Amino acid sequence: MAEERKFGWGPRQDNVLIGKSIQRIDGFEKVSGRAKYTADMNTPGTLYAKLLTCTHAHARLKKLDVEPAKKIPGVRAVYVFPAGDLKPEGSGEIFWDGTLIAAVAADRPEIAEDGVKAIIAEYEVLEHIVDEEDLAAAEAAKATKAVGKNAKGKVEDALKTAKHVHKGYYGVNTISHMCLEPHGTHCEWKADEVLDVHASTQNVSGLAGQFAGPLGIDAAKVLVTANFEGGGFGSKFAADEWGIAAAKMAKETGKPVKLMLDRATELKAAGTRPSGYIDVTLGADETGKIIAWDSHHWGSGGISGGAIPVGGVPYVFDFENRNRSATQLNCNVGPTRAWRAPPHPQLCILTHCAIDDLAAKIGKDSYDVFLHNLEQTAGTAPHLPATYKAEMEIAAKLIGWKEKWHPHGKDAGKGAIKRGLGMALHTWGGGAGGCACNVKIHADGSVESFVGSQDIGTGTRTIIAITLAETFGLPLAGIKVNLGSNKYPASAASGGSITVGGVSGAHRRAAQTALWKIFDLVAEKYKVDAGTLAAKGGSIVSGEKKICTWKQAAMLLGPMGLETKGEGPAEDGLTSSRVGGVQMADVSVDSETGIVRVNKFVAVQDCGLILDELTAKSQIYGGVIMGIAYALSEERVMDKKTGRYINADLQNYKLPRIGDIGEIIVDIYQPDSEYNRGVIGLGEPPVISPGAAISNAVANALGVRVPVVPLTPQRVLAALSKKGGAA
Amino acid sequence: MKNFEFASPQTESEAVGLLQDHGGRTAVLAGGTDLVGLLQADLVAPERVVDVRQIQSMQGVRRDADGLWVGVLTTLDEVMASPLLKPYLSLVQVADAHHAIQIQSSGTLGGDLCHLPNCWYYRNGYGLLAMQDGESLVQTGDNRYHAILGNSGPAKFVNASRFAPALIAWGAKVRIIGPAPDQVEVVPLEYFYVSPKSANQGNTILKPGQLISHIWLPAVEPTHVSATYEVLQLEGLDWPLASASVTLDVEGGVVRAARVVLGHVAPTPWVSLEAASILRNQMVSEDLANAAGAAAVSKATPLSNNEYKVQIAKTAVKRAVLKAVGQLEGGL
Structure with a gap:
């Protein structure tokens, strides 16, 4: 009998599958059309x-x-x-x-x-009201509602003593859900x-x-x-x-x-990401430390609420003296639904664009001001300042920040094209969701699992197969994953990046429970110490010595095989929560046409233990691409005249294509300290920072803020014209 | 989409004949990149669709004594591949700039010329003039993509054709057939488009039962240079915010003749005589190109929400001029 058995992941260096780049096990079905969608x-x-x-x-x-x-x-x-x-x-x-x-x-x-x-x-x-940005008009129409106000410290005093004060206006328009499958x-x-x-x-x-x-x-x-x-x-x-x-x-x-749903109805009725606009004043001391924040933000999530709540700003950071209030506009627009990392992308824009402008006002490199204030992210999670610092250093190297950065508007290049750099950072929970699963080992050694979860395109099947195959020392092909039915053990909805932790934790528990039972049977049959046994390469081994094959071990289970149940989440170290993440953008702006192009985009992301590096990187690429979309071109256009969602089609609802997104560099930050945290979800975090990072890069290029995202040619030219014409 | 009859004629005269029935409530199908969407949205509801793709005479490019006859079924891919069209650089540039394999392989020149406006009021069912209760929705609504020139009448959409500016700058003509059997006329493309004054008017001179069969292009002289500059927000599957095509006759570095045509700024392709006169008898320089751009938009009358298009149109002209003479640097 083994000594005390504990659930856990194996030593990192021993992993055969975990952490490697593994293609989706259902990839062929998807690209060949054999996969049947609803x-x-x-x-x-x-x-x-x-x-x-x-x-x-x-x-x-x-x-x-x-x-x-x-x-x-x-x-x-x-x-x-x-x-x-x-x-x-x-x-x-x-x-x-x-x-x-x-x-x-x-x-x-x-x-x-x-x-x-x-x-x-x-x-x-x-009568209708569809302008989500015009607070005064909404107030005049009695279509607003205060949704909260709170304060800490002494903002007015701090602003008086502040060496640098910046007042700014920022915003982000509503976008719609745009799933490939309606x-x-x-x-x-x-x-x-x-x-x-x-x-x-x-x-x-x-x-x-x-x-x-x-x-x-x-x-x-x-x-x-x-x-x-x-x-x-x-x-x-x-x-x-x-x-x-x-x-x-x-x-x-x-x-x-x-x-x-047809595409127009999908865009109109199936949920939006609410808009957000902010008037904010920040104060910093002589060192660039932010000591005061005073803000009022507003926006609309539709007629029945859903606007960005008061509590989200300042995002990631919190400052000693801070006032904030929020107003909801009850506009005649379609309703909101959770949109990847709700409402962090908006909060990130509303906060980190303001910090970037404050840095410019101080006359410092934005990087240095973010760095100098990282301690003020510790309230979100104590480990974050160190994580951000490490990730900023990596990101800066990857994008060439030190070599390329120039003060806002001081691109030395001649001509209409101006280049700039910008950054932002983000956080997300991503703790494991509830999950129950059954793992069945048949008498012939084949393995299958059952879970009432779903693969929403993220690779859930694949990471379950990796978890089980790694645990049993089997090839991926030896595992049959069954999911997507409510007749399987119940699993939480896939939202908030909780699925990977939920399913991997539960399946690891079920698999380890089964494996220990098999070890006991093998120990008894082959007269070895169960505590020395391991499952590797299709065999049960004791140290270097092969005891029996996996199939021989499975036969010991008898004709009925073995079925074990896994549950989660649990506080056993298999999973954890709370990640950071730093992103930097290198953009070019055509100051005569207002066109913005992303040259290079760097995303450095921690997320604990990586099960599949390939699907993890794909998540980040996907997040960044969605981010570039809402940063540059994607928005719901509500026509004030007719009150209609006037661009609810794939022609005028502008989404980028591959040629519009530039070079994306993904770097997963996974030192051993991250591996040892266990699995954390990754779906949401990478989509949060692109809006702010790209807006900051455009401000760096032009020397003028384009206040509202997406940064369309119209808005870029309007900002330049306010500044006094094309740069 | 309403049910319709489908006909697939082999000859031009057969096509003309098939277009006459149902009181002219018929539609011409070529590449289908516009018509299919219009049918699906019920914006056009013909009783019969006449698929002209099998008509041999409307395909390919042929040389005659004075120039080229280009069949309207010529696809964008064929524009890029045709040795005869190669000297008409401004045209090839438009085909290339589509950056959309689907459109380039099935879209045709004729379809582009007849593409109905992308005005979102039109596409949402408010008609070409977007009138509601006797009032123009464009005038007070969201007109960010609408006309900045030629918009004093009821039509405020922008012409959707991407090839028309380049073709007009080359002095192209269109051959129109029908409605009577064997009826043919050849008109300058510049006069093909109209800015409708009433709801029952279309945006071209085509009458029910007519179609375009060919485009005629004058021969290129060695002194001719041309270029198109389209300002596109996205790489592909997007419409220019504004574009400009120029054809210049340059001798010894001096512009002897110039044609400057803007696209996506007015209900019709916009021929700028002002820009052309700035260029004439001058050496091309950045300053001259800039002045031509400024002249092209000097009479712009932007609507409530599209002032920015003036700057974009001006830049398009400037850059098209510089591109034509190989002096353009940068640009996104």
């Missing part, structure tokens, strides 16, 4: 659903007649959403463009579209009143109840499947009213119904 589901008889949405920002629905749609041959069902239901007294008020009114299910998609067109909807158009479900009723739902969801284990309630059935009768997912980013936790509509129309017609 949007691919077409079981026999499937009906296609299309949506009628309101195109007014604010209106009262006076009449809704769906009968003409029902008369169209091939239309099988029409569903009226709550917003289209005129029965309750006082109902019918619509608050934003894109509100779902009705759905039509038909034999063919184009017949469903004909059905949608046949519906008669009459509105009384009401939201939607395929719903089919099976025998015994079981609802079979294929959903594009981040929440396989949590969806059944959301369907069961509105449908009046038991959650036990809802089967949820999500084998593959075209992205979620925080927008796919709910069954959603369109999911319920599909289930109800499937029930009514006795046929499967597929309802995927």
Whole structure:
């Protein structure tokens, strides 16, 4: 019998798979088209659903007649959403463009579209307010709400004694969720009143109840499947009213119904990242230490709240004297949903652009001012100042900060093109989420696992396989990972970077539990000390000596094999939380056209123990690319005149392509001290800093701040013109 | 998308015939890069779609005594590959700048010339003039991408064609066929576009049942140089914020004749006689190019939210001039 057995990761140098660059185990299925996404589901008889949405920002629905749609041959069902239901007294008020009114299910998609067109909807158009930046106008329209105010220290006194004071205005516009695969479900009723739902969801284990309630059935009768997912980013936790509509129309017609949002509705209705604008005053002492922060920020997350809360600024840092307050604008715009690292990207812009301008005002290198103030990040987590310092040094070397940096607006280059450097830093929790799993070792030595988690495109399958293969000393091909079904042990929704810690911790526990049982059986059979045994290269070994093969060991389990359960999170060192991360941008700005290009972008990121370096780096590349999008071109444009989301299409909702993103250098900061922390989530952190880093680089290039992100040519030229023309 | 008849004629006259039915509620399909989106959005709802891609005579590039006849089915890839079109550098530059394999391989010159405006009010169903209750939505709405020149009438969209400025700067003509069988006219491309004055007017002179079959380009003289400069926010699959094409006749370093045409600044491609006259009889220099840019936008009347486009259009002209004579440095 072994001595005390503890869950844990093995010594770093012994790892065969963990920490290596390993391609996704489902990569071939994905690139070959064999992977079936929800949007691919077409079981026999499937009906296609299309949506009628309101195109007014604010209106009262006076009449809704769906009968003409029902008369169209091939239309099988029409569903009226709550917003289209005129029965309750006082109902019918619509608050934003894109509100779902009705759905039509038909034999063919184009017949469903004909059905949608046949519906008669009459509105009384009401006044709207869609400008999320114009605080005064919103106040005049009584469309604001104070959402908090707090203070510490003595800000006014500190600002009086401060050697340097900077007042600034910064902002970031709303963006929409833009998953490659839109939201939607395929719903089919099976025998015994079981609802079979294929959903594009981040929440396989949590969806059944959301369907069961509105449908009046038991959650036990809802089967949820999500084998593959075209992205979620925080927008796919709910069954959603369109999911319920599909289930109800499937029930009514006795046929499967597929309802995927069209791109315009996806952009309008499936969630946004709220805007944020700030008036801020900072004060620093003669050394450049920030001693005072006084801010008021505002923005909108839609008509029912969701704006950036008061507590987030100053971001990462906190200062001895600090006042802050926040106002929410109740605009006639679509609702917000968690968007990758909510609301850190906005907080980072609102804070770190101000710090950068303060540095310029002091006349110091921004790098030095960030460095000098790092101790003031210790309130977020005590280890962060040291982590940031180490990461700043690495990032600075990778981008050539010392060689290339110049004071803001002092690019020595001739001509219209100006270059600049900028930086920002970020933090995120990423602790392990709840997870239960079963690991089954069959008598022939094959291994499979079951978990009600989901792979939202991030590589969850792969890191589970790595965890199990490493533990059992097997090749990846020896592991079959089963996930994406709510009939497997429940696992938390994938949001907030909690999945990797959740699933790797639980699977390591289940696997170690199984392995110890196998070691005991091997010890008994082969008369060796179980405490000396290890699983390596398909064998059970004692030191250098091979005792038996994995298959021989598995046979000792008997014909039923072995099934163990893993749970988490637990305080056993397998997982941890709280990361930093530093990013730097090198940009060129065409001062005559306002075009900004990223030449080079460096992301240095800690995240504890890395399970798969390749998927980890991919996460960071992806985060940075999303960051470059919202920094330079991506924004929801609300037309003040019509109140409509006027660019809800893939033409005017401007996303970068590979040629627009420049060179991205990813460096994972993983000294042994990080490895020893265990696994921490990585999805959110890399998307936080790009907005601020790029804005700071543009300010460095031009010598003038372009206050609001994205930094479009229009905004760049406006800032330059305010400064006095093209540089 | 409404159901429609589909026809695939083999000859020009067959195509013209097929376009006449249904009271002219027919549409021409070439590469489909614009039409398919318009059909999906129900912005055009023809009773019949006439796919002209099988018509041999509308393909390829042929030389005649005075110049070239370019079939409108010539794809952007073919523009880049054609030895005959190679001297028309400003055209090749536009094809290259698309940076979109999909558009370059299936998009055609004819489709580009007939591309309907990208105005977001139009694309959201408010019509070409974007009028609501007798009021222009563009005038007081979000006009960041709209016209800065020629916008005093009801039309405030910008012409979407990316090739038209270069073609007009070369003095191109278009051959229009229909609506009567064998009816043919050849008109300067400059006069092909119109700024509609009423909701039932289109943005070209094409009448129902007509289509363009060829583009005629005059022969290139050894003294001719040309260039296009498009200001694009994104690398590809994006529309220029403004563009400029120039064709110059340069002898001994002196500009003898100049054509300067701006794109994406007005409801039609915008021929700038002011810029051309600045260049004439001068040696090209940065200062001269700058002056030409300033002249080109001197009569700009920006709307409430697109003043920045004046600066961009000015820069496009300046850089197109410098690019044509090989003096352009930098630019993003």
